[in-house]
Amino acid sequence: MFNEKNAIILAAGFGMRMVPINTMYTKGMLQVNGEPLVERIICQLKEAGINDIKIIVGFMKEEYEYLIDKYDVKLIVNKEYMEKNNLHSLKLAAKYICNSYIIPCDVWCGENPFINEETESWYMVNDLVDEESIFRLNRKNNLNVIGKDSAGNGMVGISFISSEDSEWLVKEINDLCSDPVYDDCFWEQALIEDGRIKIKARVVHSSQYVEINTYEQLRELDEHSDQLKSDAITTICKALDAVEEDITDITVLKKGMTNRSFLFNCKGSRYIMRIPGEGTNMLINRREEAEVYNLINGSGICDDIVYIAPSNGYKITRYLTGARVCDPFDRDDLEKCMAKLRAFHNMKMKVGHKFDIFGKIDFYESLWEHDKSIYKDYEKTKKGVITLRKFIDAQEKDECLTHIDAVPDNFLFVGDDIRLIDWEYSAMQDPHVDIAMFCIYALYDREHIDQLIDIYFENKCSDEVRTKIYCYISACGLLWSNWCEYKLDLGVEFGEYSLCQYRYAKDYLKIASERIS
Structure with a gap:
């Protein structure tokens, strides 16, 4: 032929x-x-x-x-x-x-x-x-x-x-x-x-x-290549007082939902550099993030920050050897993580910006390139979720610095210690939002949601607070569903996660509404 x-x-x-x-x-x-x-x-x-x-x-x-x-x-x-x-x-x-x-x-x-x-x-x-x-x-x-x-x-x-x-x-x-x-x-x-x-x-x-699979292989083959020039490499050199040749063993980490990160060695120590992902300049205020890190760095709450740029979000942290993430279905892990979260909330830290859940729902929607939601009943669902705001606003709330993205993957076990990482969305809010966020990221069913609430409150959660958390689950489900729709316009697909977030919006709208009435 x-x-x-x-x-x-x-x-x-x-x-x-x-x-x-x-x-x-x-x-x-x-x-x-x-x-x-x-x-x-x-x-x-x-x-x-x-x-x-x-x-x-x-x-x-x-x-x-x-x-x-x-x-x-x-x-x-x-x-x-x-x-x-x-x-x-x-x-x-x-x-x-x-x-x-x-x-x-x-x-x-x-x-x-x-x-x-x-x-x-x-x-x-x-x-x-x-x-x-x-x-x-x-x-x-x-x-x-x-x-x-x-x-x-x-x-x-x-x-x-x-x-x-x-x-x-x-x-x-x-x-x-x-x-x-x-x-x-x-x-x-x-x-x-x-x-x-x-x-x-x-x-x-x-x-x-x-x-040529890696940056270092290109450098070995042509050390004078103009394509070796990178803002990230320049930033590392300035932050760590190093030269390009000091930066070795560059290894890509799994691509996260928002960012791209890589490991590297420099002068005998191991670090992680975070490079903001597609469209994050629209989603995250890097100056506010830097404000949070400057407040909490050195407190033993977060990872060890070496450098953070308020202008572009570049961040360098020390690599935590032997770290593992929380298993959301392991009772012992959950008790330790919720104790850490409680302790953080009880510190009552303050910053000058707030995370407005309902405002963010509208904001992420405004970023869509498509005319309307990919979900046929979106307008009905959104209208229902907005009705929950009246109940939320009527509840007593002791607002403080809240992580907002306190999900299982952001709790790192390092020996006997636990660190909370990825504070990009952190702001003033009701700390109980963190419980809702943990649940919807872990894709919990109602039994596991109630179990986590009981662990955090040590079996002393009132009916009103439990209902409020259900409201947050519904609202935050819609929030991240809208976020996923924006990322889809950028060519980033989240599969089951995005579908489940929309289901949380609908299912817990019904559950919360029945309890409120």
């Missing part, structure tokens, strides 16, 4: 491990010695006589548009690049796989790896030992899948698929993509059978073939 060779370049993904520059550049456009990686790959392909080149794009896809005119390539857009891994990118080009090179966009090849006389399929690894690799070369030149506790050969990721092997590979790709279990898989999963890769290995020297 296809006699001439072709190439498929995978360039759709975020490149999350490239922190702190992962939102500034798409990986294919990273430059080594002034040349974008993807352009070097294209030129090497054309030098070998391979002119049929397709590039799968997604994140920052517009950055690749000029290549159509400059090199006569074709772009294929992966609309699901945020939710699915590159197995699904390759599926979009599966019909073209036959005598094909499959190439990750983040590879720098000192020597041209492409020729026009390929006959047998292969998958490229280098001669380095890599703890993150899942493949190890055996004596028969096969790549075996190894366990997580073992080290394998460094994965370069370039491969060639012959016409003889294309049929079974395309079938396997389509089969895997039909099962949601494989949504997060790399395309190499389609090559694996009986614990090994079905095609032979091609082993190359690590000095000539480098996959």
